[in-house]
Amino acid sequence: MNSIDLAGPQIAVLIAAGVVLLIDALMPQQRRLLPFVALAGLIASALWSASWAGRGDYQDAFGGTLSLDQYAIFFYFLFAGITATVVLASIDWVNREGRGQGEYYALVLTTCSGLMFLAAARDLVTIFLALELSSIPQYILAGWGKDQKSSEAGLKYLLLGAIASALLLYGMALLYGVTGTTFLPDIASAIQANGEHYRALLVLSMVLMIAGFGFKMAIVPFQMWVPDVYQGAPTPVAAFLSVGSKAAAFAVVIRIFFVALPATFLSDDWSMVFAILAAVSMTLGNLMAVVQTDIKRMLGYSSIAQAGTFMIGLAAISVTGDEFTLGASGVLLFTATYAFTNLGAFVAIIAISQKIGSDQIKDYAGMWKRSPFLSLALAFCLVSLTGIPPTAGFWAKLYIFNAGIRADLAWLVIIGVANSVVSGYYYLSVVRQMFLGDAEDGRTIRTSPSIGMALGAATLGVLIFGILPMPLISAAENAVEVFAR
Amino acid sequence: MPELTVLVFLPIAAAVLILLLPKSYEQQSKWIALAASVAILALSVQMFFGFELHHSGYQFVERHKWVDVGQFNLQYFLGVDGLSMPLVVLTTCLTLASVLVSFSVTNRPRAYYACLMVLASSVLGVFVALDFLLFFLFWELELFPMFLLIAVWGSGRKEYSATKFVLYTIAGSAFMLVGILVLAFNANTFDIEVLGKTEFHGTLIPLGWVFFLLFVGFAVKLPIVPLHTWLPDAHGDAPTAVSVMLAGVLLKMGGYGLIRMCITMMPGVAEDWDIWLAGIGAVSVLYGACITLRQTDVKRLVAYSSVSHMGLVLLGIGALGNTGLVGATYQMLAHGLITGLMFVMIGLMYERTHTREISRLGGLARQMPLITTGLVFAGFGSLGLPALAGFIAEVTVFLGAFQRFEWAVLMSIFGVVLSAGYVLWMLQRVVFGPVKHEWDGVTDQHHWWEHTVVVGLVALVILLGVYPKMMTDMIGPAIDNIVVRVES
Numbered sequence: 001m002n003s004i005d006l007a008g009p010q011i012a013v014l015i016a017a018g019v020v021l022l023i024d025a026l027m028p029q030q031r032r033l034l035p036f037v038a039l040a041g042l043i044a045s046a047l048w049s050a051s052w053a054g055r056g057d058y059q060d061a062f063g064g065t066l067s068l069d070q071y072a073i074f075f076y077f078l079f080a081g082i083t084a085t086v087v088l089a090s091i092d093w094v095n096r097e098g099r100g101q102g103e104y105y106a107l108v109l110t111t112c113s114g115l116m117f118l119a120a121a122r123d124l125v126t127i128f129l130a131l132e133l134s135s136i137p138q139y140i141l142a143g144w145g146k147d148q149k150s151s152e153a154g155l156k157y158l159l160l161g162a163i164a165s166a167l168l169l170y171g172m173a174l175l176y177g178v179t180g181t182t183f184l185p186d187i188a189s190a191i192q193a194n195g196e197h198y199r200a201l202l203v204l205s206m207v208l209m210i211a212g213f214g215f216k217m218a219i220v221p222f223q224m225w226v227p228d229v230y231q232g233a234p235t236p237v238a239a240f241l242s243v244g245s246k247a248a249a250f251a252v253v254i255r256i257f258f259v260a261l262p263a264t265f266l267s268d269d270w271s272m273v274f275a276i277l278a279a280v281s282m283t284l285g286n287l288m289a290v291v292q293t294d295i296k297r298m299l300g301y302s303s304i305a306q307a308g309t310f311m312i313g314l315a316a317i318s319v320t321g322d323e324f325t326l327g328a329s330g331v332l333l334f335t336a337t338y339a340f341t342n343l344g345a346f347v348a349i350i351a352i353s354q355k356i357g358s359d360q361i362k363d364y365a366g367m368w369k370r371s372p373f374l375s376l377a378l379a380f381c382l383v384s385l386t387g388i389p390p391t392a393g394f395w396a397k398l399y400i401f402n403a404g405i406r407a408d409l410a411w412l413v414i415i416g417v418a419n420s421v422v423s424g425y426y427y428l429s430v431v432r433q434m435f436l437g438d439a440e441d442g443r444t445i446r447t448s449p450s451i452g453m454a455l456g457a458a459t460l461g462v463l464i465f466g467i468l469p470m471p472l473i474s475a476a477e478n479a480v481e482v483f484a485r
Numbered sequence: 486m487p488e489l490t491v492l493v494f495l496p497i498a499a500a501v502l503i504l505l506l507p508k509s510y511e512q513q514s515k516w517i518a519l520a521a522s523v524a525i526l527a528l529s530v531q532m533f534f535g536f537e538l539h540h541s542g543y544q545f546v547e548r549h550k551w552v553d554v555g556q557f558n559l560q561y562f563l564g565v566d567g568l569s570m571p572l573v574v575l576t577t578c579l580t581l582a583s584v585l586v587s588f589s590v591t592n593r594p595r596a597y598y599a600c601l602m603v604l605a606s607s608v609l610g611v612f613v614a615l616d617f618l619l620f621f622l623f624w625e626l627e628l629f630p631m632f633l634l635i636a637v638w639g640s641g642r643k644e645y646s647a648t649k650f651v652l653y654t655i656a657g658s659a660f661m662l663v664g665i666l667v668l669a670f671n672a673n674t675f676d677i678e679v680l681g682k683t684e685f686h687g688t689l690i691p692l693g694w695v696f697f698l699l700f701v702g703f704a705v706k707l708p709i710v711p712l713h714t715w716l717p718d719a720h721g722d723a724p725t726a727v728s729v730m731l732a733g734v735l736l737k738m739g740g741y742g743l744i745r746m747c748i749t750m751m752p753g754v755a756e757d758w759d760i761w762l763a764g765i766g767a768v769s770v771l772y773g774a775c776i777t778l779r780q781t782d783v784k785r786l787v788a789y790s791s792v793s794h795m796g797l798v799l800l801g802i803g804a805l806g807n808t809g810l811v812g813a814t815y816q817m818l819a820h821g822l823i824t825g826l827m828f829v830m831i832g833l834m835y836e837r838t839h840t841r842e843i844s845r846l847g848g849l850a851r852q853m854p855l856i857t858t859g860l861v862f863a864g865f866g867s868l869g870l871p872a873l874a875g876f877i878a879e880v881t882v883f884l885g886a887f888q889r890f891e892w893a894v895l896m897s898i899f900g901v902v903l904s905a906g907y908v909l910w911m912l913q914r915v916v917f918g919p920v921k922h923e924w925d926g927v928t929d930q931h932h933w934w935e936h937t938v939v940v941g942l943v944a945l946v947i948l949l950g951v952y953p954k955m956m957t958d959m960i961g962p963a964i965d966n967i968v969v970r971v972e973s
Binding site: 388389390395398399401402405410413414417421424428432435436468469470473 | 551552553554556557618621622625626644648652655659662663666670689690
């Protein structure tokens with residue numbers, strides 16, 4: 001029972017998934033309740049997490065393979081919030097699509113539980129299982145649309161995802177071979193004992209794992225799938241992919257590298273790998289985003305660049321002393337702010353593209369006159385993605401750049417700042433279109449209540465944490481205390 | 486009492502109140518705006534007279550923790566010194582003036598007055614914020630109301646002008662933000678007071694570049710030639726009250742930033758670059774004056790004359806001496822009042838004639854004695870007639886700069902000669918000359934609020950012209966602190 005209690009937040013989500021399927025099968029006339037059941041499950045999950053946070057006695061479950069600590073709780077809240085926003089944003093689209101409504105919500109919820117398991121997993125086998133639990137529903141969701149593009153996106157995501165999983169498994173196998181265990185803390189002590197003899201193998205294993213997770217994080221050079229899948233997949237699903245699996249991948253990478261591989265002779269290597277990946281991702285992602293004319297592709301490439309910025313936090317492991325976890329808390333802070341900012345942007349795009357039937361940036365011209373609410377919210381999210389105060393995105397960037405500077409990565413921070421300027425160009429050019437361009441079609445756009453709620457919540461989050469970011473920063477710093485040495 | 490917090494946030498509170506008014510009461514929003522601007526004027530005047538002249542540090546300080554990021558302690562840190570106190574009073578005076586001249590606005594009055602109030606808050610925030618990031622937030626906040634005020638209530642190519650204004654400022658602030666971060670990362674603080682005492686070594690990028698980044702951010706606002714092209718458009722298309730605020734106080738944010746940030750924080754670099762500062766200043770004066778001469782639209786004419794006058798501010802800053810900096814600050818105050826008055830008069834005239842074409846106007850003095858008097862007053866102030874505020878400012882700037890940059894002063898003096906030319910020529914064409922039948926029946930019958938604004942501003946222009954000690958006693962000690970740093 002205790003272990004079940006510990007996995008409660010995930011189980012609540014899974015139960016909701018089951019109930020959704022049952023209602024869909026047994027009471028088809030009640031289908032419009034489905035999203036609300038899903039939301040109820042997510043709220044229950046968040047409440048359960050909150051009760052754990054309140055109790056404060058964090059424990060291990062299932063023989064230590066799941067660790068319910070403040071780090072996991074941070075991500076539980078994040079994933080519940082992300083999934084709830086995605087569900088709200090999906091309602092209109094799913095109703096219009098008509099088919100498989102129960103399955104859609106059930107898959108979204110299953111993904112969410114997989115992501116939650118991923119954040120808590122402390123054993124290589126559990127990590128891999130959780131990763132597959134979150135990935136397989138996403139492959140299906142990416143191909144959910146009726147058109148060819150969506151099928152292509154689903155297939156592409158599946159094939160490349162399978163390769164990535166194989167690489168990851170390879171890396172894990174090597175790590176197991178060297179250390180004789182799959183339990184992260186034991187791996188760390190085994191490496192401490194006699195890891196230096198196997199340095200080459202360990203580095204190879206790290207590189208393979210970074211490749212495997214790099215696919216989920218969507219960093220260069222594992223980014224090939226991103227633009228096609230973002231463009232082809234249904235927009236709510238693309239939004240989910242862009243924040244959910246990215247956040248989970250960063251969560252698990254931090255846990256693996258900080259718990260299992262913090263030995264100095266290794267961390268120097270992987271921090272350099274992360275630094276280089278960060279620089280390349282930011283630069284290439286931004287350069288590609290500049291030339292896009294389709295807003296979903298643009299956000300796809302920009303999400304590659306953003307992942308590069310997250311990665312500065314991972315590279316900043318060499319911060320010494322008490323601030324050892326500065327980079328990690330920066331990643332958490334960035335993950336959270338990026339999650340609701342990018343979701344906000346996607347939700348606004350969903351609302352707009354449903355009405356104008358186009359994802360071309362030029363068709364956003366004059367949007368200000370057609371829907372002031374949508375354009376203001378979208379503009380605000382884009383400003384936050386650029387990292388201009390007073391938005392949440394600014395604090396995240398400031399924090400992570402600060403961590404980079406503490407870790408003597410000034411060159412990387414300079415690249416980061418230069419990239420922020422480049423990203424400002426394409427983010428703000430959308431804003432310019434919306435506010436200055438002339439609309440060919442002057443009809444106003446009405447926003448449905450569910451989309452309005454999702455967008456309002458995301459934008460309000462960006463604004464509130466932009467003015468008073470302290471609660472979020474403390475939460476992120478508190479969460480990574482589990483890694484303090 | 487937290488005076489500065491009240492001062493900064495009272496207008497925002499008034500804006501919220503105005504937006505909450507039911508539609509049937511929307512014509513009452515002007516009274517709320519009026520009450521708020523009278524209140525902040527009274528408060529700032531009370532602070533002005535409560536200011537301790539011989540106290541060299543910041544006064545009315547409020548300091549609270551805001552955000553901890555890594556080792557940065559960002560603060561909610563407000564305070565005024567002799568440099569910012571007069572600018573605060575200038576802002577509150579002109580806020581009241583712009584509310585009064587807006588009384589005839591009937592198009593969506595709630596949103597209009599709310600924007601005006603938020604604008605006042607953000608400008609006051611810029612002048613009193615002593616945390617660099619807080620300063621930047623207020624700096625950016627000002628864009629939203631300005632964009633709307635020009636784009637919605639403006640005239641002509643209003644959306645184009647509003648956007649141009651916003652794009653120029655955003656581009657400048659992007660430079661500025663990078664500069665701020667570099668300084669902050671080096672000194673581990675955003676505290677303007679501390680940054681102003683720090684010797685920077687080993688910054689991420691050379692300190693000269695940082696100076697340049699900040700300089701661009703402020704210079705766009707000032708504006709200097711060649712970054713001035715947004716100004717005539719914004720002025721030309723903005724409603725009267727917004728022109729008053731724009732010329733009167735928004736431009737001063739640039740000059741204030743240059744003195745407070747660029748010069749105080751990086752005096753060494755400023756010393757290396759002084760010839761550029763003075764040179765750009767002199768070029769702005771002269772070029773601005775030449776362009777002004779050939780304007781055909783009264784409002785654009787005054788806008789270009791602002792470029793010329795703000796060049797004097799930069800010249801005074803470039804002199805880097807006590808006299809020059811005091812002159813620059815005084816010029817900001819004088820220009821704020823005089824150009825504010827000028828825009829008010831042009832606005833009143835436009836309301837009656839519905840044209841700003843100089844060639845169409847003429848011979849209005851007979852029908853419009855009040856407007857003519859105000860305009861002539863503003864014009865004389867603008868060309869630097871002794872006993873008016875502009876004269877003191879110009880002379881002080883020239884005295885301060887003459888020792889170091891004789892050539893720049895000579896160029897500027899020629900610009901001032903030209904200013905007499907364009908002002909007198911404009912007056913001659915607009916209000917004097919033969920009576921035109923087109924304007925038969927046009928009178929300057931005015932309301933009490935218009936009367937109040939004109940009398941009040943004229944009185945201030947004269948007061949600053951005959952009793953400069955009132956301001957210089959306050960500005961002097963603050964400037965001394967800066968000059969000490971430059972010289973060491």
